Amino acid sequence: MLESTWILTLAVAAIWLIMLLLPWQPWRSREVLEASADAADGDLSDVTVLIPARNEAAVIATTLQVLAAQGRHLKVIVVDDASSDGTGEIARQTPGLDLRVIASQPLPEGWSGKLWALEQAAKQVDTPLTLLLDADIRLEPGLVAALRDKMRRDGVHFASLMASLRMDSFWEKLLMPAFVYFFKLLYPFALSNSRCPAVAAAAGGCIMLETRLIREIGGFAAIHGALIDDCTLARTVKTAGNRTWIGLSRSVVSLRSYDELAEIWDMVARTAYTQLRYSVPLLLLCTLLMGALFWLPPLGLLAGGNIALVAAAAYGLMVVQYLPTLVFYDRSPYWALTMPLIAALYLTMTWSSAIRYWRGERSRWKGRVYS
DSSP states (O other): OHHHHHHHHHHHHHHHHHHHHOTTOTTOOOOBOOOOGGGTTSBOTTEEEEEEESSOTTTHHHHHHHHHTSOBTOEEEEEEOSOSSSHHHHHHTOOSSEEEEEEOOOOOTTOOHHHHHHHHHHTTOOSSEEEEEOTTEEEOTTHHHHHHHHHHHHTOSEEEEEEEOOOOSHHHHHHHHHHHHHHHHHSOHHHHTSSOTTOOOOOTTEEEEEHHHHHHTTGGGGGTTOSSHHHHHHHHHHHTTOOEEEEEEEEEEEOOOOOSHHHHHHHHHTTHHHHTTTOHHHHHHHHHHHIIIIIHHHHHTTTOHHHHHHHHHHHHHHHHHHHHHHHHTTOOGGGGGGHHHHHHHHHHHHHHHHHHHHTTOSEEETTEEEO
């Protein structure tokens, strides 16, 4: 028994060491783009912003007001997706923008609500660049110009930025930095930003792309049923021969709060099993890997002797690889010690997502259930 525990603990430590030394270093926070204040009053007549909005009365005014501070001649289209809280009327009252608010047509069968809203708005775009923006995203002044200049400078056709998530409540502090960390493990930014066709990623809250791409892939109809629509869109664009880029930013801020664990739970469970392609073998493999990587190191500390020493090394490697994410978001490094708990919660959310799927619920979001 001790020999098998020793071998397993040694294997886990080796995996953490290999992850640390991988050439693409998914744990680092190197791909970053921030707003350029100097560009906040520039000409943005080549950009149209598309915002799908369903019951976003609490945040839509803030989202639009900061867009008005991005630069001159920026065009904005808000799609009011059957809101019942006055979202569309609040949007129409925002001054200082070249703004159109359109009412969404009824949702066709097989479409997600967000993609159907974007499909309708995209038909009205006549600028070279399109910015897909969630209704709960606040952009710091100069961010739109900085993102456009990044694309021009690096020859990128599709660029996205992962929003800085709200981290005020206990559950947000515990789980939100890890949400970004796990995303980077699944979709290493360095590989996604390379010409490697096997990895493509995007963060759906803020995506800028050349408008021609929407037409060339057949519009959003090409991915109309996708629940992980951002990465699906990035993969579709990249496999068509275009360059994509994804990075982090503190200048793209999510306004949505997740004060209770249940709110984060629903957000993760909405697509966690989709991420595993609704595969039971992948779910079991994920459970085995996360159990070994995140739970064996703290349990190994109780064994004593050489096993405890190797377990401590594995725990240290785990903590070291989470620290760059915590530092980027200005969080206490002590949160890294809670990674076994964080991993247990995320794995339980994934199982919850699978159970919902087996019960006939593929996803639930914004009052809609996709079966």
